[in-house]
Amino acid sequence: MVEREKLTEEKIFESATEIFLEKGMDGARMRDIADHAGINKSLLNYYYRSKDRLFNAVYEKLAGQLFDMFAPVFDENLSLEEKIRYFFREHISFLQKNPRLPIFILYEVNRNPERFRKLIQKFDFEALWDTLEKQHEKELAKYNISMEMLPxxxxxxxxxxxxxxxxxxFLEAIFTKLGIDFDDYIEERKKFAAEFTIKALKR
Amino acid sequence: MVEREKLTEEKIFESATEIFLEKGMDGARMRDIADHAGINKSLLNYYYRSKDRLFNAVYEKLAGQLFDMFAPVFDENLSLEEKIRYFFREHISFLQKNPRLPIFILYEVNRNPERFRKLIQKFDFEALWDTLEKQHEKELAKYNISMEMLPxxxxxxxxxxxxxxxxxxFLEAIFTKLGIDFDDYIEERKKFAAEFTIKALKR
DNA sequence: GTCTATAGAAGGATAGAC
DNA sequence: GTCTATCCTTCTATAGAC
Structure with a gap:
């Protein structure tokens, strides 16, 4: 039954995403994923053959999501300042919905840099670089931003x-002691980071 | 023989630090640590009783190092601007020598927030906060920095x-494609980050 | 497609000789 | 204090019934 198959496979994928995000590749257990999905352990191997393949599927999906978040920055027809505000507002909003994505990606890329290299092989960063340069040629000159400063x-x-x-x-542990609410801090951050950056660029 | 004992225990600790930094708690193997130290696996249990205790010893040492790096910022008698330059220069220099420390701490704190909470229980962040406020009362006013902005x-x-x-x-993978050297980037960063921040604060 | 049962390997920890 | 040998548990993966 195709309907049922899709459901099971999706349930596995979603549970795997959940567990891998929480525990990482090394800390995650196939048993945890199966239990979370409410299915039998051997179904994981039936659909994905191995833990490694299942992890890679999750990893590539999540890394893809992360890169998709940057695309609009190059598309939007905005001034440099507006683009900075747009970036922080949208990017932080995205991370509010996916708070564990950053540490997962950073850790797993660190654990296996070669896999990440292969994944981004197809991306043409030079072209994006040039696009950005052309879009904001005048503004970059106005703010005195040289190409060497871009990285x-x-x-x-x-x-x-x-x-x-x-x-x-880390921050939550410290914030708690200072009576600061992490969610409030993040909400404020959208504007703070934007104004901080824009001020830093002005001369 | 006390001399010999100390040598072995230290060798274990140093090897454990090395392996845990590289692979994390979940990814590290007792065998890896013993091999790296050139000793027998059972000696690890003889000196530290369990993987968990060995890890905790390493973790607390490394977390301590990280906090020690912030202390001078509160001690030095410098203006706010000088302190910002001092911070980035010293902190980034420290991280150049301990490049894997950040991801290790961030990941392991994330994996077990409660352990981190207990570790920093003794720290009086309120007092540090007040110290900072008093040290730079006039400058904070001059730059129009409110206490709510400090976090x-x-x-x-x-x-x-x-x-x-x-x-x-993550950055290295991208930088390689753009012909940028990571070490050069870090060296530049000491000044860039300081000037970026100082500009952002001026009004 | 889904289950039970189990193989097979790996990991942490311990017993006991020296 | 250090080693060898081994126990016990856990984990991934597979075989085979339904």
Whole structure:
């Protein structure tokens, strides 16, 4: 029955996503995934052949989601300042819905850099770079941003939005002692990070 | 023989640090640690009783190192701007020597937040907060930094210096395709992050 | 397609000789 | 204090019935 098959396979995939996000490849157990999906352990192997293949399916899906989040930044017809505001608002909103994605990706890429290299082989970063340069040629000149600064600038944007989620448990432990609510902090962050960055660029 | 005992115990601890940093608690094997130390597997249990205790010893040592890095920021008699430059220079230099520390701590705190809470129980963050406030009362007013902004600001400082290391493999994979050298990028970062932050604060 | 049962390997921990 | 040998548990993966 095709309907039933799809349901089971999807249930497995969703449960695997859940468990791998929570425990990572090394910490996750096939038993946990099967129990979470409410099915028999051997069905995991029936559909995905091995833990490694199941993990790769989840990993590639999640890494893909992460990259899809950056695409609109290159599409939108906005000024540089508007684009910065747009980026933090949308990116942090996305991470609010997927708070465990950053630490998962960072850790698993670290654990197996070669797999990540293969995954991004097809991406043409040079072209994106050029697009960005052409879109904002005048603004980059106005703000006195040289091409050599772009890696520093782009990684800073990522840092300001991603770090709070990657360091979530760390920050929460400290925030609790200071009476700060993490969710409020994140909500504020959309505007803070944008204004912080824009001010840093102005001269 | 006390001398010999100390040597073996230290060798175990150093090897454990090495292996846990590289593979994490879940990915590390007692066998790996024993092999790395060039000793018998059962000696690990003789000295540390269990993998869990050995890991905790390493974890607490490394987490301690991380917190020690922040202490000078509160001690040094510097202006706010000088302190920001000092922080990025010293903190990033420290991470250059301990590049795998950030992702290890972030991941392991995430895996077991409760253990981290217990570890920082003794720290009086309120007092540090107040110290910082008093030290820079006039400057905070001058830059129009309210106390409500401090969590955003402090976490941004951490983000700008820690993220490149936590995301090292991720960034390296992309940088390679763009012909950028990661070590050069990090070296530049000490100044970039400082100037970026200082500009963001000026009004 | 889904289940039970189990193989086969790996990992952490311990007993006991030296 | 250090080694060899081994126990016991856990985990992934597969065989085979239904």
């Amino acid at each position: 520093q600038l782009m990684s800073s944007l990522a840092a300001l939005s991603v770090f709070p989620f990657a360091a979530r448990s | 955003q600001l402090m976490s941004s400082l951490a983000a700008l210096s820690v993220f490149p290391f936590a995301a090292r493999s």
